[in-house]
Amino acid sequence: MSLRHLLHSRRFVVGSVILLGVLTTAILAAVAAGDPFQTSETILAGPSRAHPFGTDELGRDILTRTLDGAATTLKVAIVAPLVAAAIGTAVGLSGGYVGGLADEILLKLMEFTLVVPRFLIALVAAAFFGGHLWLVALVLAATFWPSTGRLVRAEAISLREREFVEASNSMGAPSFWIISRHLLGLVVPVVVVNTSFQAGQAALIEAGLAFLGVGDRNVISWGAMLAEAQPYLGIARWMSVFPGIALALTILALNLLGDGLADALHVRWRARI
Amino acid sequence: MESPRGSFAVFLVRRLISGVLLLVAVATATFVLISLAPGDTAQVFAGQAGADPEYLELIRERLQLDRPLPYQVGSYLESVAQGDLGFSLIQGRPVRDAIFSRLPASLLLAGAALVLSAFLGITFGVIAAARRGGALDASISVFSLVAYSLPVFWLGQLLVALFAVRLRWLPAGGMRSADDPGGIVDLVRHLVLPATTFSLLLAALLVRVTRTATAEALGEDYVTTARAKGASERRVLLSHALPNALRPVVTVLTGYLGIILTGAVLVETVFVWPGLGRLLYDSVLSRDTPMLAGLLLFSATLVLLANLLADVIYRVLDPKTRFR
Numbered sequence: 127m128s129l130r131h132l133l134h135s136r137r138f139v140v141g142s143v144i145l146l147g148v149l150t151t152a153i154l155a156a157v158a159a160g161d162p163f164q165t166s167e168t169i170l171a172g173p174s175r176a177h178p179f180g181t182d183e184l185g186r187d188i189l190t191r192t193l194d195g196a197a198t199t200l201k202v203a204i205v206a207p208l209v210a211a212a213i214g215t216a217v218g219l220s221g222g223y224v225g226g227l228a229d230e231i232l233l234k235l236m237e238f239t240l241v242v243p244r245f246l247i248a249l250v251a252a253a254f255f256g257g258h259l260w261l262v263a264l265v266l267a268a269t270f271w272p273s274t275g276r277l278v279r280a281e282a283i284s285l286r287e288r289e290f291v292e293a294s295n296s297m298g299a300p301s302f303w304i305i306s307r308h309l310l311g312l313v314v315p316v317v318v319v320n321t322s323f324q325a326g327q328a329a330l331i332e333a334g335l336a337f338l339g340v341g342d343r344n345v346i347s348w349g350a351m352l353a354e355a356q357p358y359l360g361i362a363r364w365m366s367v368f369p370g371i372a373l374a375l376t377i378l379a380l381n382l383l384g385d386g387l388a389d390a391l392h393v394r395w396r397a398r399i
Numbered sequence: 400m401e402s403p404r405g406s407f408a409v410f411l412v413r414r415l416i417s418g419v420l421l422l423v424a425v426a427t428a429t430f431v432l433i434s435l436a437p438g439d440t441a442q443v444f445a446g447q448a449g450a451d452p453e454y455l456e457l458i459r460e461r462l463q464l465d466r467p468l469p470y471q472v473g474s475y476l477e478s479v480a481q482g483d484l485g486f487s488l489i490q491g492r493p494v495r496d497a498i499f500s501r502l503p504a505s506l507l508l509a510g511a512a513l514v515l516s517a518f519l520g521i522t523f524g525v526i527a528a529a530r531r532g533g534a535l536d537a538s539i540s541v542f543s544l545v546a547y548s549l550p551v552f553w554l555g556q557l558l559v560a561l562f563a564v565r566l567r568w569l570p571a572g573g574m575r576s577a578d579d580p581g582g583i584v585d586l587v588r589h590l591v592l593p594a595t596t597f598s599l600l601l602a603a604l605l606v607r608v609t610r611t612a613t614a615e616a617l618g619e620d621y622v623t624t625a626r627a628k629g630a631s632e633r634r635v636l637l638s639h640a641l642p643n644a645l646r647p648v649v650t651v652l653t654g655y656l657g658i659i660l661t662g663a664v665l666v667e668t669v670f671v672w673p674g675l676g677r678l679l680y681d682s683v684l685s686r687d688t689p690m691l692a693g694l695l696l697f698s699a700t701l702v703l704l705a706n707l708l709a710d711v712i713y714r715v716l717d718p719k720t721r722f723r
Binding site: 237238240241242243245246249250251252253254255326330333334337338339340349352355356359360363366367370373374377378381382385 | 417421424425428429432433435436437443544545547548549550552553556557559560564571664665668669679680683684686688691694695698699702703
């Protein structure tokens with residue numbers, strides 16, 4: 127992977143800078159920001175020196191809450207795609223190179239998860255089991271990995287026919303060795319690009335669940351803040367504007383990152399549904 | 400050689416069979432998920448409406464909840480196969496009736512959004528491909544990337560705050576006004592904001608797909624040939640490159656046709672649109688289990704039908720397509 131290529135991609139640079147900002151925000155908020163649950167007498171107040179982003183219907187400071195929400199979004203956006211990348215790569219490589227049962231299972235699961243939309247699965251799971259943040263991340267990982275797996279599988283199948291792999295095979299190298307030594311490194315670009323796009327989706331779905339009221343109620347979520355803002359759109363726009371900008375910027379950053387990586391690593395952009 | 404028509408029929412039958420098998424898998428998974436949920440399964444299945452003991456007993460009996468899980472799954476599948484998706488105590492009617500009564504509103508919103516986004520997406524995608532590398536291409540692709548990253552529910556809120564609350568041009572939600580029910584103008588006025596919100600994300604995706612596919616097609620030999628024969632740039636673009644770029648566009652459009660129900664849940668919630676998405680939302684809030692299970696299955700059916708439609712359209716677009 128050439129770092130110079132990456133730094134030449136404006137999208138990658140802009141995406142990384144925004145994302146680093148969000149990450150720093152999340153860390154700083156955990157260390158230094160005030161209590162996001164602290165209520166006050168000043169309810170539904172517009173942006174002011176004391177409350178730069180205004181306050182909500184319980185007099186809570188929107189700035190503090192927006193900063194605090196960064197960690198929630200990032201946790202799901204990082205954990206779910208990474209778990210999916212690990213499982214998807216392992217299953218995709220073994221399925222594509224070795225074939226057999228793993229391959230059959232992968233294909234069936236892929237079909238299955240394509241038939242029931244991811245958001246619907248997450249919504250129903252959250253409704254029945256409570257929308258704990260890690261549960262949401264886990265459900266998303268479970269719906270993400272088959273798509274990673276399918277891409278990796280396709281790569282592995284085409285790599286299987288390549289001369290260096292056949293050479294290695296004819297010299298008696300075991301499959302595991304060929305996969306880990308030769309194939310793993312070659313499927314990294316596809317996995318990296320797919321994973322960064324999934325991160326954007328994960329952030330969006332977490333916010334969507336929280337918006338619908340089935341998210342984790344013990345953490346501050348930008349989606350939940352937007353749901354709280356809904357009844358006050360006429361009198362307290364700031365309640366919707368600031369968490370919305372934060373959420374949109376984070377997702378945009380992840381998509382920029384994915385675009386930049388796809389360009390730099392020469393991975394063909396694919397429409398994801 | 401098989402005749403093309405024959406092979407297509409075989410293909411369709413095969414797809415239908417695998418579709419039915421997938422639906423059985425979805426129904427099974429749904430039921431297992433429900434039985435894993437904390438609490439008494441009969442209670443969970445009745446929904447949190449405070450079902451009376453007699454009704455709970457009826458559910459236990461019909462789903463054979465006293466027997467091992469495979470039996471329970473079997474009896475659930477049996478009633479689903481008979482078209483019985485259960486009864487929603489919260490809606491006060493059978494799940495199937497509730498779904499069909501919401502379908503028209505959903506189809507109206509989804510149809511409007513699909514048409515609008517297909518128009519915007521393909522138009523701007525082709526323009527970007529024709530001017531690729533230029534300033535117009537760059538601005539279209541930045542704009543579409545931003546639009547693609549906007550959470551629909553937030554976009555909806557912004558549009559409501561601007562056009563409904565501040566400017567008072569359009570209604571903030573609902574499908575009809577109380578004072579003028581039935582008027583077509585009234586309906587369209589209610590449709591504008593949710594359809595725009597819904598279509599922007601899809602249009603953004605379509606711009607990217609169309610641009611990539613058209614740009615790729617423009618590099619093909621037949622385009623060079625057409626140019627060499629003196630075809631105008633406009634003709635090359637619209638009669639040679641675009642038709643060959645439509646396949647991925649169809650994939651995305653039909654893909655959305657299938658998930659329109661879930662895609663709409665957020666939009667319908669913001670705009671209080673009385674469609675299936677709103678029904679899904681209400682069912683989640685009230686833990687209306689039979690309704691949720693029914694909607695999951697219905698949604699899976701829609702996806703399968705949309706995939707089938709995509710295959711038929713591929714066939715029309717390109718008669719050479721081989722069905723496997």
